[in-house]
Amino acid sequence: MTKNQTSTIANWGNYPKVRAEITVPETPENLREQVLARERLIARGNGKCYGDAALSPFIISTLRLNRVLDFDAVNGVVHCEAGVLLADLLDAIVPAGWFFHVTPGIKNITIGGAIACDVHGKNHPDKGCFSNWLISFELMRADGAIVHCSRADNPDLFWQTCGGMGWTGVVLSARFQLMPLRSIYMRQLAVRAENLEALFAAFETNQNRQYAAGWVDCLSGGAAFGRGVVYFADHAEPQTPEAPLLFPQKKPRNVPFYAPSWLLNPLTIRVHNAMLFSKASTGEHLVDLDRYFYPLDSIQNWNRLYGRRGFIQYQFCLPEAKSFEGIRQIMKTIRESRDTPFLTVLKRHGERPAAAIHSFPIRGYSLALDFPRTSSIISLVRVLDELVWQYDGKIYLAKDACSASRMGRVDPVAFGEPKFHSLLKERILAKKQGA
Ligand SMILES: Cc1cc2nc3c(=O)[nH]c(=O)nc-3n(C[C@H](O)[C@H](O)[C@H](O)COP(=O)(O)OP(=O)(O)OC[C@H]3O[C@@H](n4cnc5c(N)ncnc54)[C@H](O)[C@@H]3O)c2cc1C
CATH class of the missing domain: 3.30.465.10 (Uridine Diphospho-n-acetylenolpyruvylglucosamine Reductase; domain 3)
Structure with missing residues (x-):
């Protein structure tokens, strides 16, 4: 027997929120009963997508299908x-x-x-x-x-x-x-880049490294426009042949309540960015797997720092030849707007296999920006969507909460089953019809 429960639920961005009936089947038979009984539903894992993908008025949680x-x-x-x-x-x-x-x-x-x-x-x-x-x-x-x-x-x-x-x-x-x-260790190399050109150059010249992700300061201007730090890494060799392979998970700290919505403002973000830039310990260091791959997991519920209104993550990918110019233009537009991203991450992407028709990354660069949800953010997203489209880019639907329907470059009707329906799908279809 599965128990259904009705509650108000959101994904990681805490926006949008929806009143939903949630069922938590424990066996494929329980799941089948629910799938057959409902006209519309969507599967939900751990709700760590940001926008409205895993939301619908009826949700099937898979968290107990966990053997x-x-x-x-x-x-x-x-x-x-x-x-x-x-x-x-x-x-x-x-x-x-x-x-x-x-x-x-x-x-x-x-x-x-x-x-x-x-x-x-x-x-x-x-x-x-x-x-x-x-x-x-x-x-x-x-x-x-x-x-x-x-x-x-x-x-x-x-x-x-x-x-x-x-x-x-x-x-x-x-x-x-x-x-x-x-080994449970990574050889991490942090490279501080004084501006956007240097940031892209760091990615291009360190392509032999197994991993790379860059933090970008979206507030700096002038000669420091687009400065940041790129964290490269390779798996380390074991320090001794008998070094134990234990996953080094630490007890996470917690953000126990929602922060006031003014906490993340341009001033506090500027101070935060200046610290991240100047305190980055450059050069090569050994760091453990947990610290390199999952740094944000060390603070539970960090999404509460954005306050009850939540936040929007805007992640887009541009083709290689247009990445530098497109990202420069988009960051310039953001600097001139009223909205300030708290965290911005740049990644390089390779070729997409032809069969992987729905994968987000295309060969080029992606930028992910976390914006507090202000009254002006939706208008900014509209402007960014236009720019991403002009540069032949796309957005990541896992993060989407309010982009234009064409931006993910997928058509749910062409391949989905009508029964499996989320708020994201509804939004894409409604905008398509209204377009
Ligand atoms: C801090 C943070 C960092 C992240 N970093 C990255 C990153 O580096 N790269 C990246 O790609 N993503 C990243 N993400 C996004 C995240 O990895 C994805 O959204 C992932 O899908 C979330 O998994 P989930 O189990 O929470 O799924 P949910 O958020 O619950 O669902 C996500 C989507 O999967 C569908 N779904 C879930 N389970 C099933 C199922 N059993 N059958 C069919 N459909 C299902 C849902 O309908 C929904 O559309 C990050 C998210 C956070 C919060």
């Missing part, structure tokens, strides 16, 4: 249910000498969420998205049938589901390949 079905520690293959969190797996796979080929900057996400958003990490040019390492999955469709999907079996459905935002059905379980790991 590890098999772990082949010799070949590094995991078979688990869709509600298993990356964090749950780390304690088992790391001591056995394995790690994820692709991980986003957060470990509290489910395997179902990783597939539906086809998440990427700081090593996209080399390793691509999560789907690159996905062997197969089982998908429950609108009629309750369970379909096995892989590159060989139902390949169209396989690729439509990777990055398909839950619109093809509910992923029940998945099998994926891990990468060998020899």
